[in-house]
Amino acid sequence: MSATDLSSHPSDPRAFLRRLFDAAIASAQPALCVPPHLPHPDELGASGRLIVIGAGKASAAMARAVEDHWTGPPERLRGLVVTRYGYEVPCKRIEILSAAHPVPDAAGLAAAQRMLQFVGGLRSDDVVLALISGGGSALLPLPLPGLTLEHKQAVNRALLASGATISEMNCVRRHLSAIKGGRLATACAPARVRTLLLSDVPGDDPIDIASGPTVADPTTCADALAIVARHGIVLPAEVRAVLETGTGESPKPGDPRLAGGEQRMVATPQMALEAAASAARAEGVAVHILSDAIEGEARDVGSVLGALARQVAGRGQPFPRPCVLLSGGETTVTLRGQGRGGRNVECLLAMAIACQGDVRIHALAGDTDGVDGAEEIAGATFGPETLARAWAAGLKPRDSLAANDGHGFFQFLGESVVTGPTLTNVNDFRAILIGP
Numbered sequence: 001m002s003a004t005d006l007s008s009h010p011s012d013p014r015a016f017l018r019r020l021f022d023a024a025i026a027s028a029q030p031a032l033c034v035p036p037h038l039p040h041p042d043e044l045g046a047s048g049r050l051i052v053i054g055a056g057k058a059s060a061a062m063a064r065a066v067e068d069h070w071t072g073p074p075e076r077l078r079g080l081v082v083t084r085y086g087y088e089v090p091c092k093r094i095e096i097l098s099a100a101h102p103v104p105d106a107a108g109l110a111a112a113q114r115m116l117q118f119v120g121g122l123r124s125d126d127v128v129l130a131l132i133s134g135g136g137s138a139l140l141p142l143p144l145p146g147l148t149l150e151h152k153q154a155v156n157r158a159l160l161a162s163g164a165t166i167s168e169m170n171c172v173r174r175h176l177s178a179i180k181g182g183r184l185a186t187a188c189a190p191a192r193v194r195t196l197l198l199s200d201v202p203g204d205d206p207i208d209i210a211s212g213p214t215v216a217d218p219t220t221c222a223d224a225l226a227i228v229a230r231h232g233i234v235l236p237a238e239v240r241a242v243l244e245t246g247t248g249e250s251p252k253p254g255d256p257r258l259a260g261g262e263q264r265m266v267a268t269p270q271m272a273l274e275a276a277a278s279a280a281r282a283e284g285v286a287v288h289i290l291s292d293a294i295e296g297e298a299r300d301v302g303s304v305l306g307a308l309a310r311q312v313a314g315r316g317q318p319f320p321r322p323c324v325l326l327s328g329g330e331t332t333v334t335l336r337g338q339g340r341g342g343r344n345v346e347c348l349l350a351m352a353i354a355c356q357g358d359v360r361i362h363a364l365a366g367d368t369d370g371v372d373g374a375e376e377i378a379g380a381t382f383g384p385e386t387l388a389r390a391w392a393a394g395l396k397p398r399d400s401l402a403a404n405d406g407h408g409f410f411q412f413l414g415e416s417v418v419t420g421p422t423l424t425n426v427n428d429f430r431a432i433l434i435g436p
Contacts (some may be wrong), residue, residue, distance in 0.1 A: 008284030009322045009435050013362035014381050016283065018417065020276040020324070020431045021378075025368050027275030028198065028267040028424040030058055034065035037196050037264045038129070041072030045125020051191065052079025052094050053115055053184070055140045056133030056210050057369045058198045060089040060096045061423035063131060067091050080118045081131060082111040082139045086376075087421045102374065103156050104141030109149050112142035112179050119184070122191035130184070130193055134200025134369065134425035136210025137170055142179045144248055151239050152176065162231040163334035165295055166201050170211040174250050175224045175243060177211065181250030184213035186257040193261040199268040200369075200427040202293035202329045206263045216258050217250035224248070268292070269328035272368060272426045276326055285433075286323040294329035294428075299401060301331050302347035302365075305432065306354025312434045313360040321360065325432040333373075339405025342373020344428055345380050346406040351432075352382040353397050359384040360435040366417050369425035373407070378419045379429075380410035389413055 010016035026032075039050060052066055060083040070077050079094035084101040099108030119128065141152045155176065159169040174181035185193050193214055201208040206215045221243045228235060228243070235243075242248040251258060270292040280287040290308075294301055305327070312319050319325070331343045348365040355361045366372060366379025390397055390413060400409040410416050 010283065010285065010433070013383065013433050017362060017364035017381060017431045017433055020279050021364055021366055021417070021429055023279035024272035024276040024426070024429050025419070025422050025424060027272050028368065028426045030061040030065040030198070030424065031068070033266040034062050034196060035069040037266055038066060038069055039127050039194060044072070044076065044127055048123065048125035048127060050077045051119065051122060051126055051128045052077070052081065052131065053119060053128060054081035054131030055136035055213065056198065057084045057087050057101070057135040057425045058133035058423055059083045059131045060087055062133065062196065062198065063091050063094040063096065064089045066129065067094060080115055082108065082115070084135055084139065087423060089423065099139045101135045101138040102160060103153055104138045104149065106149060108139050108141045112140040115140070115184065116142070116179060116187050119188045122188055124190040126191040128188045128191045128193040130195040130214045132195055132210045132213065133198035134209065134427065136213065137173050137180065140179050140210070140213060142177060144176060144178050144242055147176060147238055147242060151236050154236060155239060158233045161335045162233055163297065163332050164227060164231050165332060166330050167208050168227045170208050171219045172224045172227055173211045174217055174219065175221050175248035176239060180211035180213045181217035182212060182215055182255065182258060183251060185215070185261055186251055186255065189257040195261070195263045196266050197263055198266055198425060200330070200425045202295050204265055204268050214261065215263065216253040216255055218253055221246050221248050267424065267426055269426045272429065273326050273328055276431065280324050288319050288323060288325050290325055290327040292328045294327050294331065296331060298331035298333050298343040298347040299350040302350030303354045305430065306351040309355055309361050309432050309434055310358055313358050321434045322436045323434055325434070327430045328428050330427050333404060335404055337403030337405060339400065339403040340373070340375060340407040341404055342375060342407065344372040345410055346401065346404060347430070348380050348382060349397060349401050349406045349409055352386055353401065357384050357387050361432065363430070363432040364417065365428065365430045368422060368427060368429050370419040370422040375407050377407060377411070377416045379417045380406070380415045381417060382415060386413065386415065
């Protein structure tokens with residue numbers, strides 16, 4: 001079917017949008033995207049081993065994919081990875097640890113300490129396979145000497161509430177960590193390190209995925225301090241001292257301990273959007289990918305996307321209708337109220353308000369890891385009747401938005417999207433269906 005033939009409109013818009021979301025998640029499953037990038041046994045030295053380490057929401061599923069597709073002798077494979085509670089996948093030779101996300105806990109601290117010990121004493125004929133995905137920053141909360149887990153927790157909470165971008169948050173985290181910003185890779189020397197990355201960040205920069213534990217860090221303590229000042233974050237005195245004295249400086253590009261390392265991007269937000277686009281075209285619906293890297297305040301992004309949807313619906317610009325608009329990235333929320341969050345439902349609620357009940361517009365927004373904010377809810381949908389139903393039930397959409405209570409709003413209306421643990425993470429997903 002050619003692009004000019006795409007003029008269908010689904011009979012069940014919400015079910016259609018959910019199919020696109022599911023297609024995006026399916027495209028980023030580790031069982032599909034990890035095997036093509038595994039080392040061949042011949043790449044190991046005569047007595048070399050494949051040492052698997054990793055951190056992130058997808059790390060356990062990635063580890064299982066390694067075990068299932070490793071073609072070398074089983075005894076030459078061993079590993080240790082940490083994932084989010086509830087995202088564990090059983091493995092035989094790779095140990096799976098779990099810890100808290102998004103605010104780190106003692107289990108994450110212990111896991112990070114064990115991981116550094118695990119890679120101690122590796123040989124030059126060993127190959128380290130690092131499985132890195134989103135969420136790894138919180139799951140490896142090993143502070144620099146002089147700092148504590150409580151310091152890391154306080155900084156993490158402040159960053160999450162500040163409206164800082166994921167790149168800004170990870171810059172600060174790297175300079176307070178004993179394992180991020182390339183430090184884990186330096187601990188693996190002289191073994192060669194191949195990092196398989198499942199991206200959850202706009203732009204797919206390896207240094208920002210889980211704060212880059214195996215990647216040289218081009219940013220500095222001064223950069224971290226500038227971010228703290230920009231967002232008005234109050235730091236504990238011990239934390240500020242680490243940044244101001246430069247004792248938190250991380251390994252930089254050109255560090256000989258990182259020589260020979262390589263990074264491979266195995267799944268990205270763009271790949272997930274393209275999978276969703278293919279699913280839409282297969283159903284005869286024209287599709288346009290707006291961007292895989294939209295950032296900014298969630299409510300502002302939602303308002304802009306809502307205005308764009310109304311322009312398409314009302315004027316056929318910049319795209320003729322019917323069509324579906326796809327986008328990804330990672331928005332942020334500056335907490336003002338006492339609601340339940342998270343960023344995808346906040347974006348969606350602002351979008352619904354901006355669409356003003358237009359009868360031609362339906363939308364879905366969700367996090368591909370299955371968790372939007374701190375809730376075990378991926379996101380939500382809305383349709384032309386959503387605002388009217390809310391008003392009839394005594395809900396005030398703008399009040400819910402002001403309270404950062406997107407989850408409360410959509411769950412009350414029965415419009416939450418629940419996937420359970422998806423075992424992957426390629427960030428936010430948004431689909432707006434505009435009918436004829």
